[in-house]
Amino acid sequence: MSLLLRDVKKSYREPGGGRLPVLNVKEYSLKAGEQAALLGQSGGGKTTLLNVISGIATPDSGDIVVDGVNLAKLPEPARDRFRAERIGIVFQTFHLLPAFSAFENVLLGMSFSGRANRGYARELLERVGLKERLNHKPGQLSVGEQQRVSVARALANHPKLMLADEPTASVDMANQNVILDLLRDTCREHGVSLLLVTHSPEVAGLFDRVDQLSDFNQPE
Amino acid sequence: MNLFSIAWKSLRQRWLASSLTSLSVSLGVALMVAILIVNGVVDQMFSQTGSGYSIIVGARGSRTQLIMSTIYRMDRPIENLPWRYFEEWKEHKWVERAVPMNLGDTTQEGGFPIVGTTPEYFLIPPIPDQPFRMKVEGDDKFNSTWDAVIGSQVARKNGWEIGSEFQMVHSGGEGHIHDEKFTVKGILAPTGTPNDRTVFVHIDGFFALDGHDKPVEEAIERELKFYPSESRADIEKRYAADLADIRAHAEEEASGGGHDHHHHHAVSDLQKEVTAVLVTLKNDDYGIRAQSLEAEINEGIQAQAARPTDVMGRLMINLVGNVKDAFLVLTGLIILVSGIGIFVSIYNSMADRKKEIAIMRALGARRQTVMLIILSESLLLCMLGAVIGLLLGHGLVFFGSPIIEQRAGLLIDPYSYNPWEFIVVPIMIAMSALIGILPGLTAYSTDVAEGLQS
Numbered sequence: 140m141s142l143l144l145r146d147v148k149k150s151y152r153e154p155g156g157g158r159l160p161v162l163n164v165k166e167y168s169l170k171a172g173e174q175a176a177l178l179g180q181s182g183g184g185k186t187t188l189l190n191v192i193s194g195i196a197t198p199d200s201g202d203i204v205v206d207g208v209n210l211a212k213l214p215e216p217a218r219d220r221f222r223a224e225r226i227g228i229v230f231q232t233f234h235l236l237p238a239f240s241a242f243e244n245v246l247l248g249m250s251f252s253g254r255a256n257r258g259y260a261r262e263l264l265e266r267v268g269l270k271e272r273l274n275h276k277p278g279q280l281s282v283g284e285q286q287r288v289s290v291a292r293a294l295a296n297h298p299k300l301m302l303a304d305e306p307t308a309s310v311d312m313a314n315q316n317v318i319l320d321l322l323r324d325t326c327r328e329h330g331v332s333l334l335l336v337t338h339s340p341e342v343a344g345l346f347d348r349v350d351q352l353s354d355f356n357q358p359e
Numbered sequence: 360m361n362l363f364s365i366a367w368k369s370l371r372q373r374w375l376a377s378s379l380t381s382l383s384v385s386l387g388v389a390l391m392v393a394i395l396i397v398n399g400v401v402d403q404m405f406s407q408t409g410s411g412y413s414i415i416v417g418a419r420g421s422r423t424q425l426i427m428s429t430i431y432r433m434d435r436p437i438e439n440l441p442w443r444y445f446e447e448w449k450e451h452k453w454v455e456r457a458v459p460m461n462l463g464d465t466t467q468e469g470g471f472p473i474v475g476t477t478p479e480y481f482l483i484p485p486i487p488d489q490p491f492r493m494k495v496e497g498d499d500k501f502n503s504t505w506d507a508v509i510g511s512q513v514a515r516k517n518g519w520e521i522g523s524e525f526q527m528v529h530s531g532g533e534g535h536i537h538d539e540k541f542t543v544k545g546i547l548a549p550t551g552t553p554n555d556r557t558v559f560v561h562i563d564g565f566f567a568l569d570g571h572d573k574p575v576e577e578a579i580e581r582e583l584k585f586y587p588s589e590s591r592a593d594i595e596k597r598y599a600a601d602l603a604d605i606r607a608h609a610e611e612e613a614s615g616g617g618h619d620h621h622h623h624h625a626v627s628d629l630q631k632e633v634t635a636v637l638v639t640l641k642n643d644d645y646g647i648r649a650q651s652l653e654a655e656i657n658e659g660i661q662a663q664a665a666r667p668t669d670v671m672g673r674l675m676i677n678l679v680g681n682v683k684d685a686f687l688v689l690t691g692l693i694i695l696v697s698g699i700g701i702f703v704s705i706y707n708s709m710a711d712r713k714k715e716i717a718i719m720r721a722l723g724a725r726r727q728t729v730m731l732i733i734l735s736e737s738l739l740l741c742m743l744g745a746v747i748g749l750l751l752g753h754g755l756v757f758f759g760s761p762i763i764e765q766r767a768g769l770l771i772d773p774y775s776y777n778p779w780e781f782i783v784v785p786i787m788i789a790m791s792a793l794i795g796i797l798p799g800l801t802a803y804s805t806d807v808a809e810g811l812q813s
């Protein structure tokens with residue numbers, strides 16, 4: 140699934156009252172099945188960019204075309220549905236639901252698209268090494284384990300576009316490789332486009348394509 | 360996962376607050392159930408019984424007391440009337456049946472009220488078109504002095520059968536127990552009226568008991584007062600045969616030595632009395648005769664008359680109705696307050712849940728979906744409260760009914776239910792919608808990006 144951003148602008152209202160421009164992207168694109176690592180300094184707007192792409196945040200202006208559909212022009216319910224069915228997100232801060240077990244969190248990743256598959260949820264958790272932690276609540280998991288649950292959840296709805304915000308920031312070397320392999324292999328197998336934010340040059344080094352945010356983003 | 364299981368999980372996460380709020384609802388519902396059931400019983404009791412009689416005649420006093428004692432057997436009888444007055448009623452040209460009734464004693468076992476009456480009592484249906492039926496019938500029913508017929512509850516509670524013998528406790532005194540024994544000759548089928556917890560003894564037996572025949576001198580005095588136009592001579596002349604009998608008997612006893620307590624002579628009409636006369640009228644479809652008879656008697660000085668339907672209707676409206684309304688309003692308030700409790704609990708939790716809601720939205724949940732989840736939580740809390748409340752309420756009735764029966768003489772089937780109970784279902788649905796709407800709208804309008812950062 141291809142991704143194309145054109146003239147995308149996003150600014151935040153500042154506590155002082157003015158506006159803080161964060162994004163101003165003339166053009167940025169990803170081909171179907173392409174995998175790219177995205178580097179950028181802290182506070183540079185990486186998370187904001189991913190939020191705008193997934194429709195979690197609305198841009199001030201511009202087009203976000205995913206698989207030929209301009210999300211910026213789509214009414215909200217349709218955009219929600221699009222996100223539920225075709226976009227997988229690994230959040231920088233995981234965003235697991237505390238009331239639900241690891242297994243249920245993964246199930247929730249599928250529920251809103253109406254395609255819950257318990258077998259697949261279990262399989263994904265096994266693949267990130269959490270076979271023994273299915274029924275633990277997020278509060279009963281280590282930080283790295285929580286991150287792995289969030290990766291499994293992002294894969295749960297068979298997305299066509301995967302947005303991963305530093306998915307390996309909190310795990311050790313062994314698990315970093317497990318997560319990266321799982322993400323990259325699954326995406327490759329199913330022709331999923333992957334945009335992965337990282338601070339680690341080592342992680343970025345694994346990717347054929349590495350983008351610097353500041354190269355295509357010039358907020359004033 | 361469906362919306363309900365998602366809602367259920369969030370409720371379980373906050374289990375303490377959830378169960379406390381549910382509990383408050385359940386208390387309201389339990390109270391409502393108990394009140395509805397008691398209401399139903401009171402309703403049935405005060406709307407059905409006694410309407411089989413056109414009028415009831417008793418000693419002067421409160422008409423309500425007359426009805427409470429004769430129909431419900433819950434109040435002390437007022438005073439007694441002379442037998443002669445009862446016989447006049449029997450002769451009255453409008454009267455179809457006049458049945459004597461004597462009240463005041465109770466059974467030694469179980470403390471059930473005892474009614475002394477004639478077999479004719481059972482010929483008047485206690486509820487229109489629902490005549491008395493015998494569940495078990497003895498050979499010679501209710502025809503001789505020591506025969507008794509008992510209500511279904513009496514049979515059940517005391518375990519009495521045909522042939523069981525019992526004694527009665529005399530009213531007024533310090534619980535003096537009559538020596539004489541009555542024998543159960545019939546058991547009534549349940550009627551849903553106070554007859555079910557009544558013991559009927561043959562009026563001849565009732566009179567034969569010690570202290571149930573009025574001393575001669577008192578009886579004459581009373582007749583003088585009751586029939587002011589007659590002189591003592593008139594009365595002595597009327598009862599000449601009786602008086603001669605009594606005198607002969609007294610002499611025989613004085614000379615014949617030892618007084619045989621168990622030897623019963625026929626009680627003279629002079630010494631007999633009745634607590635009330637139950638009257639049905641001929642050709643009185645519209646109750647006009649009953650009304651005019653009632654007015655006529657109440658203008659006189661001898662007795663008072665009450666039309667059961669009239670008194671019971673007023674009782675129902677003025678007393679029972681008001682108490683009932685007050686209770687229902689109270690229950691409504693309790694449910695309302697617990698509803699506000701649920702609202703506060705859910706609404707408070709919304710601040711913490713902004714993030715959860717944003718996460719679900721980020722996972723693709725639509726605005727309506729998160730709103731429905733909150734509404735489901737509200738519905739679950741209310742329904743849970745309702746179910747627990749229904750169980751609790753019936754528990755209350757189950758364990759409380761024997762106590763109420765003892766204290767108030769109200770018979771409540773421990774397993775009874777009132778069809779109106781199921782009104783809690785629509786009430787709870789409406790209430791949960793009302794409670795959930797504001798938090799639901801909060802969820803609906805949550806900004807995803809902002810919520811994720813909070």
Ligand SMILES: Nc1ncnc2c1ncn2[C@@H]1O[C@H](COP(=O)(O)OP(=O)(O)OP(=O)(O)O)[C@@H](O)[C@H]1O
Pocket residue numbers: 151152153159161179180181182183184185186187188231812
């Ligand atoms: N809700 C907001 N209101 C105002 N400013 C915001 C808001 N969210 C983010 N910002 C600002 O926008 C900038 C970009 O934030 P963003 O989270 O996209 O950075 P990032 O590149 O993901 O950083 P990091 O690598 O630390 O995660 C930051 O300077 C931040 O202060």
Ligand SMILES: [Mg+2]
Pocket residue numbers: 185186187231304
């Ligand atoms: Mg970030």
